[in-house]
Amino acid sequence: MSDPVALSVVIPHYGDAAPTQALVRQLLPQLQAASAEIVVVDDCSPHPMPQVDGATVIRRDRNGGFGATVNVGVEQARGGLVAILNSDLVVGPDFLRAFVEAARPWLPAVVAPRVVTHGHDGATSFRFPNARTVLAQRIGVLAGRRDRGWVSDLIGEDKPRGPEDEHVVDWVSGAALLVPTADLRAVGGFDDRFHMYLEEVDLQRRLRARGLPSVYIGHVVIEHAGFGSSDPAKRELWQAESWVAYADKWGWRRRLWLAMEASAATNLVVDSARRALGRDTTPLADWRQRRALARAAWSGQARRQS
Numbered sequence: 001m002s003d004p005v006a007l008s009v010v011i012p013h014y015g016d017a018a019p020t021q022a023l024v025r026q027l028l029p030q031l032q033a034a035s036a037e038i039v040v041v042d043d044c045s046p047h048p049m050p051q052v053d054g055a056t057v058i059r060r061d062r063n064g065g066f067g068a069t070v071n072v073g074v075e076q077a078r079g080g081l082v083a084i085l086n087s088d089l090v091v092g093p094d095f096l097r098a099f100v101e102a103a104r105p106w107l108p109a110v111v112a113p114r115v116v117t118h119g120h121d122g123a124t125s126f127r128f129p130n131a132r133t134v135l136a137q138r139i140g141v142l143a144g145r146r147d148r149g150w151v152s153d154l155i156g157e158d159k160p161r162g163p164e165d166e167h168v169v170d171w172v173s174g175a176a177l178l179v180p181t182a183d184l185r186a187v188g189g190f191d192d193r194f195h196m197y198l199e200e201v202d203l204q205r206r207l208r209a210r211g212l213p214s215v216y217i218g219h220v221v222i223e224h225a226g227f228g229s230s231d232p233a234k235r236e237l238w239q240a241e242s243w244v245a246y247a248d249k250w251g252w253r254r255r256l257w258l259a260m261e262a263s264a265a266t267n268l269v270v271d272s273a274r275r276a277l278g279r280d281t282t283p284l285a286d287w288r289q290r291r292a293l294a295r296a297a298w299s300g301q302a303r304r305q306s
Contacts, residue, residue: 006035007100008181009083010073012066014043017050019225020087027096028054034096036083039076043069066174067190067199074189077181081107084177088225099178099220106215108180110204112172113220114163122224123157125169125216128205129198131255134243138263138290141270164218172214174200175224183212191249196235197242202249240297257298264290 038055044063103111136154145151160167247256271283
């Protein structure tokens with residue numbers, strides 16, 4: 001590939017190598033038109049990413065999570081822009097060029113395309129979270145009502161009027177992000193205390209303080225398989241630990257604890273009422289499990305801070 005490189009595509013890999021290989025194959029024919037390079041970083045995956053002609057593959061010697069893995073790729077990036085792509089994406093044949101061209105009027109900014117998961121337009125744009133967000137997201141009865149406007153607002157979504165619109169928001173989904181390399185390096189990249197979840201929120205909050213908005217561009221579309229590179233058994237704990245790390249970093253640790261306790265109590269009451277009506281629920285067992293998860297998340301953060 002001839003210099004200079006305008007765009008560096010960084011793909012963190014963990015788990016099954018097939019989706020990552022498929023994404024790289026989709027991107028390779030697009031590199032010349034976008035003046036791009038591909039850097040895949042293997043996060044010490046039990047299924048290593050093989051070397052691929054036309055791409056750089058780096059293997060970490062220990063597992064560090066999404067942010068730490070992306071940071072390794074950013075260190076190697078030669079482009080003025082970095083596109084951070086989840087490994088389980090499906091993209092069109094002109095995605096890289098179209099993504100950069102759509103983002104260019106907004107730069108410097110953090111830019112994300114429209115993300116379609118299993119044929120459904122999921123939320124891609126959000127407001128910065130707070131304790132109320134956590135409370136709403138952890139109440140089970142609201143989970144199936146995300147399509148209602150008031151629930152969407154409670155859980156922190158900030159959707160555009162139409163899915164193809166352009167929309168400035170607090171933060172955008174980390175499934176696919178375009179960021180100026182210099183700005184990403186200037187804020188120190190991702191905070192690797194976040195193993196998975198909320199690392200992109202924390203990053204965009206720091207970039208916003210530097211003057212970079214976050215922008216959703218809905219006329220550029222990608223497909224996302226979802227959870228293609230994470231361990232299902234660990235996701236819930238990782239998410240809870242990330243909430244603790246985020247609240248601790250941004251000054252609302254006590255309010256987070258109250259939100260977690262309140263959500264557990266609310267779920268207990270609601271599930272008990274549903275059981276009384278004959279529904280197949282296990283209120284006490286579920287309450288104990290939620291409390292145990294919360295305790296594990298808080299103690300995990302305490303161990304890392306000691």
